[in-house]
Amino acid sequence: MRELVLIQPGRLLAGASERGDESSLAHREFEERLAECGPLAFRVAYGVLRNAADAEDVAQEALLKAYRKFERLREPARFRGWLVRIAFRMALDRWRSARRREKREKQWEPAEQRSSGPTVEELAASSEFQARLERAMEELPEKFRSVVLLAGIQGYTLEEVSGMLGTPMGTVKSRLFFARKKLAEKLR
């Protein structure tokens, strides 16, 4: 037996337009988050990689991932925290693979071509202290490093950092304390 169902064309159209509205609303919301958090993702990635082009790539990838998961990340605080963590992790991955590649290349480089220290350009680009600070930062454990980087970004309080990392405020404070102490030890 065939079952007949009464279909109201008006309601179907309304449903379609509701879906369209929902999609455009999600798009608008994402656009807001993008404008707010895009620079943050870049800065987090730059803090790890210290290369604008690489950091831009990482931020772009992280933002695209966030867009794909946007249904679950609509809450602004959640979105920001997730984005920061994913950008940091992706930047670390890229940094590690770059370091491995660099190591491999250096192994095959003839001994006379190996440079013993930074080039003239590198020295000119960053001061000696900055280079030492960067090295010291690289040696910090990830959990300390992420706190130092986020706390260093202008406009973010420790409370916001705690929210972004999903870590209690006390833990953030103690991590920052130990990280700064460690950095000072290395640079003294």
Added chain:
Amino acid sequence: MSCEGYRDRLIDGLASGESSLDGDVTGHLRACAECKRFYEAQVHLFGAIDSGVQTMVNEAVPVSLLPRVRRLVAEAGVPRQAWGFAWGFAAVGIAAMVVIGVGLLRRNPENAGGVTARVPAFTQGVREAARVAPVQSQVTAAAPKFHTIKVKNVIVPNDGEARPEVLVLAEERAAFVRFITDLPKERDVAVALTRPATDGNDEAVEIALVQIDELDVKPLESSNQ
């Protein structure tokens, strides 16, 4: 307290970002020129660390970042579609794996373990049947080997043809086991059951239409009241 102790306290204070010093530390700094120099050096060092970190992370954001992301987002489409595609892909993959797995199991009839794995409900049924309706001891003793052969020949097809699996009630399973156990006594039935069906077409059955010549509709008793 020694100078070392004061210096440790100074460093802890600076690392935690405290702007003021304790009274006794301030007093010591006034009295000890060495520690005062150390303190000034540490203030300078922590200041340099802070400004260095800020230089690291507050790099100007490239203007191309947001337009690039917008373009990629436009190319990616609605996020839910991506999810739908991923789920669809996963479902197809799982279905393909199940079909391949079942096909591989059925293609290898020599594998005794495979036969056992194919008919777990049946073997369970044998155990249940033995519990529910125990048969004669001679039959039971001879049963296991004989039953395995019957299962291979009757239930599991050797041609690799995909057959749907059917869930059967426990009592039906037990009845089926009893039926299989009795099959050796009924050779003709066994042959008839294992022979493939003929490909004859079913004939159409015609049912005459029901004709109603007269229809008398009377009101219900309750409606008259």
